[in-house]
Amino acid sequence: xxxxxxxxxxxxxxxxxxxxxxxxxxxxxxxxxxxxxxxxxxxxxxxxxxxxxxxxxxxxxxxxxxxxxxxxxxxxxxxxxxxxxxxxxxxxxxxxxxxxxxxxxxxx
Numbered sequence: 239x240x241x242x243x244x245x246x247x248x249x250x251x252x253x254x255x256x257x258x259x260x261x262x263x264x265x266x267x268x269x270x271x272x273x274x275x276x277x278x279x280x281x282x283x284x285x286x287x288x289x290x291x292x293x294x295x296x297x298x299x300x301x302x303x304x305x306x307x308x309x310x311x312x313x314x315x316x317x318x319x320x321x322x323x324x325x326x327x328x329x330x331x332x333x334x335x336x337x338x339x340x341x342x343x344x345x346x
Contacts, residue, residue, distance in 0.1 A: 275328050278315045282335040285311035289342035308343055 245253075285308040292304035319332070 271323055274318055274322055275324060278318050278322075278332060279335065281311045281315035281318070282332065282339065285309075285315070286335065286339050286342060289339060293342060305343060308339075312339065 288304045288308035288311060292301045292308065295301050295304070315332075324332070
């Protein structure tokens with residue numbers, strides 16, 4: 239069996255750079271996922287707020303506008319969740335907020 243050729247300095251540097259970039263990518267991915275989760279929670283809270291305002295107003299135009307705003311916030315949250323990597327605890331909190339929203343306004 240032939241001996242493996244020694245790696246050049248350039249190859250070793252490339253490998254180290256790759257490791258450093260992979261580490262940085264993983265750190266940024268974790269930050270992205272955490273921010274995405276916070277955004278989803280904020281959108282669900284916004285949808286809940288708009289739904290509560292809609293439920294308490296006697297002005298039909300204001301009620302419809304707030305229901306529409308609640309739907310937009312909810313849909314933004316749902317869109318962001320597609321493909322997200324969330325923990326069981328994160329999903330539990332999202333389900334709780336969605337359940338609260340459904341008691342205020344039926345979301346399909």
